[in-house]
Structure formats: structure tokens, C-alpha cells
Amino acid sequence: MADLIYLKLSESVLAESRKITIKDVSKVVCDNPEMKYGTEKIELMNFSGTKQQQVISILDIIEEIKKEYPKAEITNLGQPEVIVYYKEFDTADRMKQTVKLIFICLVAFLGAGFSIISYNSDVNLVGQLDLMQDLFVGESETGSTIAGLAYSIGLFIGIVIFFNHGTNKKFSDDPTPLQVQMRQYEQEVNQTIITDAERKKDIRDAD
Amino acid sequence: MLIRYIGLAIASMAGGAVIAGGYFAFISLIGVFPKLIEKVKGNRHYMLVESCLTYGAVIANAIYIFNIEIPVTLVGLAILTLFGGIFVGCLIGALAEVLNVFPIISRRFYVRRGFPYVIMAVGIGKVIGSFIGLLAYGL
Numbered sequence: 001m002a003d004l005i006y007l008k009l010s011e012s013v014l015a016e017s018r019k020i021t022i023k024d025v026s027k028v029v030c031d032n033p034e035m036k037y038g039t040e041k042i043e044l045m046n047f048s049g050t051k052q053q054q055v056i057s058i059l060d061i062i063e064e065i066k067k068e069y070p071k072a073e074i075t076n077l078g079q080p081e082v083i084v085y086y087k088e089f090d091t092a093d094r095m096k097q098t099v100k101l102i103f104i105c106l107v108a109f110l111g112a113g114f115s116i117i118s119y120n121s122d123v124n125l126v127g128q129l130d131l132m133q134d135l136f137v138g139e140s141e142t143g144s145t146i147a148g149l150a151y152s153i154g155l156f157i158g159i160v161i162f163f164n165h166g167t168n169k170k171f172s173d174d175p176t177p178l179q180v181q182m183r184q185y186e187q188e189v190n191q192t193i194i195t196d197a198e199r200k201k202d203i204r205d206a207d
Numbered sequence: 208m209l210i211r212y213i214g215l216a217i218a219s220m221a222g223g224a225v226i227a228g229g230y231f232a233f234i235s236l237i238g239v240f241p242k243l244i245e246k247v248k249g250n251r252h253y254m255l256v257e258s259c260l261t262y263g264a265v266i267a268n269a270i271y272i273f274n275i276e277i278p279v280t281l282v283g284l285a286i287l288t289l290f291g292g293i294f295v296g297c298l299i300g301a302l303a304e305v306l307n308v309f310p311i312i313s314r315r316f317y318v319r320r321g322f323p324y325v326i327m328a329v330g331i332g333k334v335i336g337s338f339i340g341l342l343a344y345g346l
Contacts, residue, residue, distance in 0.1 A: 104246070105255060105256060106259075107243065108240065111290055111295070112260045112261075112263035113263040113266060113267025114288070114291030114294060115298070116263075116267050117271045118295075121271070126272065136212070138211075146219075147216070154219060154221060154224040156223075156227070158228045162228050167258060176257055177232075177235040178240055181240075186245075
């Protein structure tokens with residue numbers, strides 16, 4: 001009886017070395033432990049030169065396995081294509097990443113402040129708070145300190161509820177809105193890379 | 208009298224919470240920061256960026272509402288407005304992208320190649336337009 005090999009291809013992986021084996025891109029399940037080990041060791045490709053990403057199709061992987069085990073029956077339960085990213089690490093990289101992160105934090109901090117002020121002045125918020133003061137308390141009172149204070153606190157509460165955390169500690173295990181957006185964006189990027197690679201025929205596929 | 212103040216405080220606080228919800232839903236759905244965080248490897252710093260957004264908005268809001276004067280000199284002001292400009296620029300670009308402007312134009316005019324030039328033109332046009340607009344305001 002033919003041996004069954006189950007594969008579960010990942011969506012995208014970040015490779016640590018130039019040599020990519022099946023173990024890097026997929027989980028392998030097989031009744032025969034020797035065969036499982038042998039399958040995981042099969043080399044798919046080698047990153048050469050400046051190439052930093054490569055789309056590998058499941059058909060290419062099946063072909064490579066068939067060379068080793070011609071009788072094996074292969075079932076893929078994961079993605080039909082996998083994107084392999086390769087990036088060399090160097091020590092200057094950490095520094096660059098930190099600088100970039102500080103820049104993004106500055107854009108977030110000052111940008112959010114800038115835009116909330118532009119929103120406030122756009123809708124004439126101070127005038128509105130004055131009006132509310134008149135309506136609720138009466139014109140004899142001056143200033144709108146209490147309304148302003150309450151509005152500022154309310155703004156803070158609203159943001160914290162929306163982002164689900166105030167500091168680096170989350171209130172519940174739910175992912176935050178930015179996290180969800182980032183995963184969505186990642187999936188869209190992966191899909192674009194796969195489609196592009198298919199159009200340019202820059203994909204490792206069965207011949 | 209106290210009850211009126213309490214009513215005013217509750218109304219303002221609720222207003223602040225709703226505006227914050229709507230405003231930050233807009234900022235995070237438009238997807239500026241996912242793309243920026245993507246530039247940093249590992250992208251596990253999203254909570255830090257969210258905290259920066261939170262406190263940036265809260266502090267700036269308090270400064271605006273209470274007219275707090277912070278002497279940061281002209282250089283400080285230039286830095287503040289530079290980052291504000293970067294943020295607004297990202298926001299405008301992301302808005303055009305979310306509304307699918309570029310894909311639609313590309314399909315309508317059958318333009319496939321040279322699209323980077325179109326995007327460059329949009330960017331340069333924006334800068335020039337912003338300058339002319341500010342000059343008209345007498346800046």
C-alpha cells in the first residue's frame with residue numbers, strides 16, 4: 001500500500017538560512033517516521049544573489065517528494081502556494097529598526113494630536129462647549145472648564161475602549177483594531193505577491 | 208445648580224467618548240499605521256504605536272481646549288507641524304487608496320505601465336497645491 005503524506009503549507013514564512021527545505025514551509029504528517037524525516041529534509045531551493053522572496057507552488061513540492069518517494073500519495077491541507085522571504089541579519093539592522101520605530105511613534109503621537117486639533121477647530125468645539133454651558137447651566141456662568149474637562153476625559157475613555165488598552169497591558173484577550181488591520185494587510189500583500197508571481201511566471205511550479 | 212453641572216459633564220463626556228470612537232475608527236480603518244508598522248521587522252510594536260496615538264490625541268486635545276501655552280520655540284513648532292504634515296499626507300494617500308481611485312483610473316484608461324509616475328504626479332501636485340493654498344491665506 002502506498003504511503004500517505006499529509007502536508008500543511010504555510011501562507012508565508014521567513015527563512016533563516018539560504019537553503020529552504022520542506023520543513024521550513026510545511027508541516028508533515030506521515031505514518032512512516034523515516035519517510036516523514038526524509039520528506040522534511042528534501043531541499044526545495046537555494047536563495048542566491050539578492051533575491052529576497054520566492055513563491056513556491058504545492059505542485060513543485062509534490063514533484064520534489066515524488067523524486068524521492070515515487071509511490072507516496074500526497075495530500076495538502078494548507079495553502080496552494082507559499083511565499084518564502086529571506087533576509088540577512090546584520091547588527092546595523094537593529095539600530096535602523098529602532099530609529100524607524102521612533103519615527104513611527106513620533107508620527108503617531110504628534111500626528112494624532114495635530115489631527116484631533118484640526119478636528120476640534122473644524123467643528124468649532126470650544127464654541128459648542130460654550131453653547132452647552134449656556135443651555136445646561138445658564139449664561140451668567142463664564143468659561144466652560146467643566147465641559148472641557150469632561151470632554152477631554154471622555155475622549156480618553158473612548159480611545160481606550162476602542163483600542164482595548166491604555167498602556168501596554170490589554171484589558172481582554174481580544175486583538176486590538178490595529179492588530180486586525182495589520183493581519184488583513186499582510187494577507188492582502190501575500191495574495192498580491194502570489195498573483196504577481198503567477199503573471200510574471202516567477203513561481204516555482206511543476207514543469 | 209449642581210445637577211445642571213452634572214448634566215453638562217455627562218453630556219460632554221459622552222460626546223468625547225463617541226467622537227474618540229468615530230475618529231480612531233477612521234484612523235485605524237484607513238490603514239496608515241499597519242503600513243507604517245510593516246516597515247519595522249517583527250511588527251509586534253502595534254500596542255506601542257496605539258499608545259502613542261492615544262496619548263498624542265489626549266494631550267493635544269487638552270492643550271487645545273484649555274489653551275495651555277507650551278513654549279517650544281520656532282524650531283519645536285516646525286518639528287511638530289512637520290510630523291503633523293506627514294500624518295495628514297499619509298491620511299490623504301490612504302484615503303485615495305481605500306476608495307480605490309488608482310485601480311479604477313488604471314482600468315478606465317488602460318494604463319498599466321508607468322503608474323508610479325502618476326502617483327509621483329499626485330504627490331507633487333499635492334505639495335504645490337498646499338503651498339499655493341497657504342500662500343493665499345497669507346502665510
